[in-house]
Amino acid sequence: MRLADDEKAMLDGAEGPAVAAAMDLLVRYGEALGAERLCNVRNVAGTMTQPTPAKTKLVREHGWHKAFAVINLDSDGDFEIPHMRVPTCQLQHGFGEDALGVTPYPAELVRIQQDAEAFYGPRGVNILATCTPYQVGNLPVRGEHCAWMESSAVVYANSVLGARTNCEGTASTGAASLTGKIPCWGNHLDENRYGTHLIEATVPVDSFRDWGMFGYFVGEVVQENRPVVTGALGQPDLTDLKHFGAATASSGGVELYHIPGVTPEAPTLEAAFGGTVPAEKIVYGERERRRVYEALNGQGESSDVDFVLLGCPHASLDQIATVARLLEGRRLNPGTELWIMAPRALRTMADRSGYTEIIERAGGRVLTDSCPAMSRVAPKGTRVFATDSAKQAHYLPAILGIEAWFGTLEECVDAAVTGVWRGEL
Amino acid sequence: MIELRGRGIVPGVVTGEALVSHETISGWGGIDPATGTIIERRHELCGVCFTGKVLVFPGAKGSSGWSGFFQSTRLLGTAPLAMVFTKVSTKSALGAVVTRVPAVTDFDQDPVEVIRTGDLVTVDGDRGIVIVHNR
Numbered sequence: 001m002r003l004a005d006d007e008k009a010m011l012d013g014a015e016g017p018a019v020a021a022a023m024d025l026l027v028r029y030g031e032a033l034g035a036e037r038l039c040n041v042r043n044v045a046g047t048m049t050q051p052t053p054a055k056t057k058l059v060r061e062h063g064w065h066k067a068f069a070v071i072n073l074d075s076d077g078d079f080e081i082p083h084m085r086v087p088t089c090q091l092q093h094g095f096g097e098d099a100l101g102v103t104p105y106p107a108e109l110v111r112i113q114q115d116a117e118a119f120y121g122p123r124g125v126n127i128l129a130t131c132t133p134y135q136v137g138n139l140p141v142r143g144e145h146c147a148w149m150e151s152s153a154v155v156y157a158n159s160v161l162g163a164r165t166n167c168e169g170t171a172s173t174g175a176a177s178l179t180g181k182i183p184c185w186g187n188h189l190d191e192n193r194y195g196t197h198l199i200e201a202t203v204p205v206d207s208f209r210d211w212g213m214f215g216y217f218v219g220e221v222v223q224e225n226r227p228v229v230t231g232a233l234g235q236p237d238l239t240d241l242k243h244f245g246a247a248t249a250s251s252g253g254v255e256l257y258h259i260p261g262v263t264p265e266a267p268t269l270e271a272a273f274g275g276t277v278p279a280e281k282i283v284y285g286e287r288e289r290r291r292v293y294e295a296l297n298g299q300g301e302s303s304d305v306d307f308v309l310l311g312c313p314h315a316s317l318d319q320i321a322t323v324a325r326l327l328e329g330r331r332l333n334p335g336t337e338l339w340i341m342a343p344r345a346l347r348t349m350a351d352r353s354g355y356t357e358i359i360e361r362a363g364g365r366v367l368t369d370s371c372p373a374m375s376r377v378a379p380k381g382t383r384v385f386a387t388d389s390a391k392q393a394h395y396l397p398a399i400l401g402i403e404a405w406f407g408t409l410e411e412c413v414d415a416a417v418t419g420v421w422r423g424e425l
Numbered sequence: 426m427i428e429l430r431g432r433g434i435v436p437g438v439v440t441g442e443a444l445v446s447h448e449t450i451s452g453w454g455g456i457d458p459a460t461g462t463i464i465e466r467r468h469e470l471c472g473v474c475f476t477g478k479v480l481v482f483p484g485a486k487g488s489s490g491w492s493g494f495f496q497s498t499r500l501l502g503t504a505p506l507a508m509v510f511t512k513v514s515t516k517s518a519l520g521a522v523v524t525r526v527p528a529v530t531d532f533d534q535d536p537v538e539v540i541r542t543g544d545l546v547t548v549d550g551d552r553g554i555v556i557v558h559n560r
Contacts, residue, residue, distance in 0.1 A: 025522070032434035032518040034531075047493075053459065054500040074496065074523045149489035166515040169492030171523050186515060223449065224484065224514055253449070253486040253514065299466065373454065395454040395488075398466050 001030045001183075002037050010179055018082055021075035022175035026183065028074075029172055035183035042086045042180060043140050043163075045133050045148040046173025048072055048125060049116035050093035050374070051109045059112065064119040072174025081178075084124035088177040089138055090117075091150045092131040092314070095377070096344075096369040103339075103367070105377045125177075129369040130343035132242065132314045134161065137345070142264050145188055147176035151253070152246035152313045152391065158256040160241050162264035164188045167255050187256055193265060194274035195228035195258050197221070202285040206234025208243055209408045212390035213292045215247030217284050220292075224253040228272040230260060231284070242313050247390040293425045296390060296406040299397045300421070304335075305405065307382040308416040309396070311341035312371055312389035317349055319409075320366060324355035326413040332363035333419030337379040338412075344368040364416065373399050386415045386423070427560050429540075430533045433553035434518060437527035440547040441506040443540050443557075444478035446470050452520065453490025461503030479548055480505040481540045485516035492516060496523035507548035509536045509555055529553050 003011065011023040026038060048068065051059070058067040069075045094113050095105040117127050128136055131150050134157065140146050142162035148154050149168045157163040166186045168176070176182045186192055199221065205214045218227050227248070236244070236259070248254035258266035266272035310323060323340055332338055340359065342350065347368045350356045356366045372378045373395050378385060386405040387393050393406040405415070407423030415421050448469050450456070455465040461476035476498070485491045498504040508521045508528040521528035527550035540546060540557055547556040 028435075028522050029519050032522050032528075033513060033515065034432070052493075052497065054497045070500070071493070071496065151487065151489050154489065167489045168515060169489055169519045169523075171492060171496065172515070172519050223486065224512070250487060253484075253516070398464050399454050 001027060001035055007038055007181060016082060017077055017079035018069070018073070019178050021069065021073045021077050021079070022178040025074050025171055025175045026179065026181055030183035030185070033183050033185045035185035037184050038181040039145050039184035039188055040180055041145045041147045041176055041182050043138065043144060043146040044086055044088040044173050044177045045091055045138065045146070045150065045153060046072070046088065046177060047091050047093060047149065047170055048120050048174070049090050049113050049127070051112040051116070056112060064116065068174065072170060074171040081123060084177045086177065086180040087126070088124060089126040089128045089133055090120065091128070091133065091153065092370055092374050093129055094370050095367065095375045096129070099367055102365055103377050104380050105375050128343065130314045132343060135314065135316060135346065136343045145182070147173050147182040149173050151249035152242070154255050155245035155249050155257070156242060158187055159245060159258065159263050167253070193256060194226065195272045196225040197227045197282060198278050198280070199227050199229045199282045199284060201229065201231035201233055202283055203289050204232045204234065207408070208240055209388065211236060211240040211244040212247045213289060213296070214284060215244035216251045216296065216390045217288055217292045218257070219248035219250060219252030219254050221282055222252055222254060226256050227254065228258045228260065228266065228269065230269065233259065236262065239316050239319055243389065246313050250391045250394040290425060296393045299393070300384060300403040300405045302384050302403060303421040305384050305386045305415040305419060305421050306336055307379050307385040308336065308338040308412045309372060309385055309387045309392055310338070310409065310412060312387065312392040315340050315342045315346070317346050320346065320350045320355050321353070322409065323364070323413065324358040326410065327362035327364060328358055330362050330417050332416050336416050336419045338364035338416040339367050340364065341367055341371045372396060376400065378402065386412050386421055388412050427539060427557040429536055429555040431529045431553045431555065432531040433529050433550040435521050435526060435528040436550045438547065438549045438551060439507050439527050440545065441477065441479050443481050443542060443544040443546045444473065444475050445537060445540055445542045446480070446482040447537055449484050449486040450482050451487035452485065452492065452494035452516065453488035455487055456494055458494050458497035458501050458503060461498055475505045476503045477506050479507045479509060479546050481509045481536050483537050484510055484512035485514055485520060489516065492519040492523050495520040499524050509540070509548060511535055511537055529555055
C-alpha cells in the first residue's frame with residue numbers, strides 16, 4: 001500500500017503515539033484487504049462506549065485510554081488518547097439510565113457507560129447512541145467518503161444516500177477517528193458500486209413487513225454482492241428502506257443495493273449495472289415470499305407472547321406515533337411487555353408530542369440508546385417474543401435463546417394486548 | 426499432501442486441526458467469544474467450538490461487530506489457531522488482523538471445497554500457503 005506524505009508522518013509518530021498506532025492498524029488492515037492507498041474521511045461512526053466484557057475488564061484494570069488503545073486501535077501500547085481528528089459519532093451501545101428498573105440490564109454497566117461518555121464526549125465523539133445516525137443529524141451527502149460500522153447504517157448510507165463506506169469495524173473506525181483515513185477499497189471505488197445481481201419481485205412489496213421479508217430474501221440469495229431490485233415495488237419511505245437494508249445485511253452481507261428510479265446511483269436499470277443488464281434474473285414470487293415468512297417464523301412453538309419488541313433498526317418518529325395510535329385507550333396483557341427502541345433525540349420529540357405518554361399509559365415503554373440484542377436483555381422470564389423486524393427475528397433467538405414470531409406492527413401490538421400470537425401471511 | 430496457494434494477510438506459521446464451515450459465519454450474534462462457540466441457530470456448526478482450530482470458511486456475514494467479536498476471542502483466550510477463508514471482505518480482513526492469528530485468503534482453489542474437518546493443516550501466513558497433510 002502506498003502512503004501519502006502526511007500518512008507516513010503519522011505512522012512515524014509525528015502526531016503522537018496514538019495516531020501512530022492508528023496508522024499502523026490502518027496499514028495492517030489495508031494490506032490485508034489488498035488496498036492500494038488510503039482515502040480521507042471526515043465522518044466516522046463507530047463504537048467506543050459500550051461496556052462489553054473484554055472492555056469492562058480493561059477499563060477496571062487500566063482505564064479508558066488503555067481500553068481505546070486495545071479495542072479501538074488494536075494496539076498494545078500505553079499512551080493518552082487525543083481529541084478525535086474528524087467528526088466521529090457513537091452508534092448504539094448499552095442501555096442507559098432510562099432503562100434502570102425497566103429492564104434487567106445491570107446498573108453497574110449503565111454507570112460504566114456514563115463514565116465512557118464523560119471520557120469520549122469531550123474528545124470529540126458525538127454520543128448519538130443509535131444504529132440510525134442518519135435519523136438524528138448525521139446525514140452524509142452523495143459521494144462523501146465515510147468510515148461507518150453498523151451493517152444496517154452502512155447499507156443505508158451507501159444505497160439510499162449514495163455516500164461511500166465499507167462495513168467497517170471497531171478498530172478501523174477507531175483508527176479512522178484519530179487519522180481521518182480509511183483504506184480506499186471496496187465501496188469507495190466507482191467500479192465496485194455497480195449492481196451484480198438482478199432481482200425482480202413478482203408479488204407486491206408495498207408494506208413495512210413486505211420490505212423486510214423481501215430484504216431477507218435478497219440477502220440470503222446474493223450474500224455479499226450488490227443486488228438491483230425491481231418489479232412490483234411500491235414507493236418506499238425511510239422506514240421501509242431502513243427495514244429492507246437491515247434485513248439484507250442480516251441474512252447476507254449486503255452493503256449496497258440499487259432500486260432503479262428510487263436510489264440515487266440508479267436513475268435507470270442500465271445505470272444501476274453500469275451499462276449491461278445481466279441476462280439472468282432472480283424472481284421473488286409468492287413461493288419465495290412464503291418461504292421467507294416460514295423461515296422467520298420457524299423459531300417459535302408457543303403462541304403465548306411474553307415480549308413485543310419494536311424499533312429495529314431504531315424507530316422513526318412516525319413509527320413511534322403509529323404505535324401510540326394503535327395503543328391509544330388500550331392496556332397490555334398483564335404478562336406481556338412492549339418495548340419500542342428509538343434514538344434518544346427522537347424520544348425527546350415523542351415525549352413532546354405526547355406519544356410516549358400514550359404508550360406508557362397502555363403499559364408499553366419507549367427505550368433509547370440500545371436494544372435487547374445489543375444489551376443482551378429482555379424482560380425477566382421472556383420465553384417467546386414477537387417483532388416486526390426481520391433483523392431482530394434473525395438475531396435475538398440466538399443471542400437470548402428465546403422463541404420468535406415475526407409479523408406486522410398491528411399483529412405485534414395485538415399480541416401485546418392479548419398475550420397471544422395470531423399473525424398470519 | 427495438497428498445497429493451496431493464496432495470499433497471506435496475517436503473518437505467522439501454525440499447524441493444527443481444521444474446522445470447516447461451508448456456510449458464511451456471523452460474528453456478533455453468530456459466535457460467543459466467552460466460549461469460542463458458533464451460536465447461530467440455523468448454522469451447520471451451531472454449538473461447535475473453534476478455539477485452537479484452523480477455522481476454514483467461505484467468508485464473513487452479518488453485523489459489523491464481526492472483527493470486534495473475533496478480537497474478543499483473542500482477549501478472552503478462545504481464538505481459533507488460524508483463519509483460512511475464500512472471500513476477502515472488510516469484516517474478514519479486519520477480523521483476521523485483530524485476532525492476530527495466521528491468515529490466508531485469495532486462493533487458487535476454494536479451501537472450503539478442498540479441506541475437510543479434522544484434516545491436519547499448516548497455515549503459512551508469511552508465504553500465503555496452506556498445506557493439507559496426509560491427503
